[in-house]
Amino acid sequence: MRPALRAAAPLALALFFAGSADAASETRIPARALEQAAQLRERALADDTGWKITESLTTEVGPRLAGSEADARAVEWAKAKFRELGFDKVWTEPVTFPKWERRSESAAVLGPHAQPLAITALGGSPGGTVEGEVVRFADLAALEAAAEGSLAGRIAFVDYQMPASRDGSGYGKGSAVRSRGPSAAIRKGATGFLMRSAGTDNHRVPHTGITRYDAGLTPVPSAALSIPDADQLARLAARGPVKVRLAIDAGWDGEYTSQNVIGEMTGRSKPKEVVLIGGHLDSWDLGTGAIDDAAGIGITMAAAKLIAQMPRRPARSIRVVAFANEEQGLHGGKAYAAAHAADAARHQLAAESDFGAGRIYAFNTGAPEHARAATQKIAEALAPLGIEYAPGKGGAGPDIGPLSAKGTTWAWLAQDGSDYFDLHHTADDTLDKIDPAALAQNVAAYAVFAYLAAEAEGDFGSTVKAETKAP
CATH class of the missing domain: 3.40.630.10 (Zn peptidases)
Incomplete structure (x- = not known):
């Protein structure tokens, strides 16, 4: 065997056994x-x-x-x-979190076209009653682009329509309106926040869900409209100024400890x-x-x-x-x-x-x-x-x-x-x-x-x- 081949032999064997080890470790x-x-x-x-x-x-x-x-x-x-x-085996493990309560909620158009609106408070919303002119935005980006102070004394209304899909991919933008919209509205001076529900139905049932308020902001009452009611409010807003009363009785109430419940075979x-x-x-x-x-x-x-x-x-x-x-x-x-x-x-x-x-x-x-x-x-x-x-x-x-x-x-x-x-x-x-x-x-x-x-x-x-x- 030539020296080069003798030198290569150990390497070849090492590679062979390394390959065998890889194969053995394959699940x-x-x-x-x-x-x-x-x-x-x-x-x-x-x-x-x-x-x-x-x-x-x-x-x-x-x-x-x-x-x-x-x-x-x-x-x-x-x-x-x-x-x-x-x-x-069955056991529990404690999970502690802030406790939010919903007590009541309502909304209505005021003035010559007076009528109730089907809404639900967003989880995390504070209580309060506000009245103000509604300003409609086609999506969250439009709200975020509004001039500072332009919503003073008004209620922001984000009318983003979430598309349906098998994998639920449309929910990302829909839920972003819910989670980021109220804080964006507060920064523009709004006293309240409404959104088209993050949903894909046409029933008069609004969709709730958790929202967050950025640190340093004073939370305002925030709610989701059922999809038909969002359409109704958009039509009214297209006819001229429309005023809404939003009344929510809800809020945080200390901490609560629940449990993860676990079973094992x-x-x-x-x-x-x-x-x-x-x-x-x-x-x-x-x-x-x-x-x-x-x-x-x-x-x-x-x-x-x-x-x-x-x-x-x-x-x-x-x-x-x-x-x-x-x-x-x-x-x-x-x-x-x-x-x-x-x-x-x-x-x-x-x-x-x-x-x-x-x-x-x-x-x-x-x-x-x-x-x-x-x-x-x-x-x-x-x-x-x-x-x-x-x-x-x-x-x-x-x-x-x-x-x-x-x-x-x-x-x-x-x-x-x-x-x-x-x-x-x-x-x-x-x-x-x-x-x-x-x-x-x-x-x-x-x-x-x-x-x-x-x-x-x-x-x-x-x-x-x-x-x-x-x-």
Whole structure:
């Protein structure tokens, strides 16, 4: 052997063994698990546990505004339901947040065209009664571009029309009006704020949701108009000056401590590693919180129960979290992430159901390259449910986001939200809007996904991220 070849030999062997190590570390889904998942999928499609759980929460508790008496009843309901379903472990973790209350709200056009307007106070709005001429803006940018002081003594009205879409992508601009509009109006001198609801329906039911006021500003009464009433107000404003009275009795009232309620089905061989699924337990107070998010609670509780009924438990534990107060600032998700930051790597994958009960149509994870083949195998097991593999798409659900930021890998099961924003945060968010067959498809998808992730040989890239401190 020539010297050059002798020198190359160790390098070639090193590369060979390095390649073998890479191959050995590739995450895989065992064939037996895929066979079991197919049976689980069919059993879930024929099961009505998800529907029964969703019906129970919306009927026995109803609307569950964070910090309300119903919030406390929802926590007790969730603890009892986990136990009834046979979860091996059930516990709670405290979540403390400011408490906002809605007491009453009304609005009316004054003058020669006097008539009532259908509104709802935005979460976080202060109380107060204001009267003033309405100034209409086509969108948030137009309001932000208004001259300083131009709204003195007036009520700002942002008339942005949110488009419908399957993935809910139009909500970004719609919710920005709600979150940033009141502060922008105050800076221009406004005494009150109205907006076309961030929704896609044509019903006379306004959409609520949380708003924020920037530091240093004095909050003003802020509300959303139903979409027909926004149209009506725009037509009136086009005819000439129009004056409105806005009366809200609402506001913050100290702090409240609720609970993240957690149930776990223990894994057979790696019980300390978990696949986390869940939804949020709270809701707004106008409807009964069916699509947002009793459905998510029903889907994930039922999926875990069905997995636990299999002849052999998966290797890892299945953990279901009913998150507290998502609606007013992801408080439950943030509290869970803070409490479990050191265990971020033990969370194999995490996924949240919080986009209604429409059929799931796409799947992906945030896993690194060594787990992409396993992700694709899970997608193949989901394909008979009408679910496509969508590499490069998706992200963490709302309450999963804080945990993902700590290092846990997310999974994304995309629900069809074509009509989600017809109902979102309204009095129309009730049980009758849920299709039981679509709900069962969601349960089947979450059961198959969680089972296969819990049975995977290897990991999906979760790690504990180092905290970055400001200089």
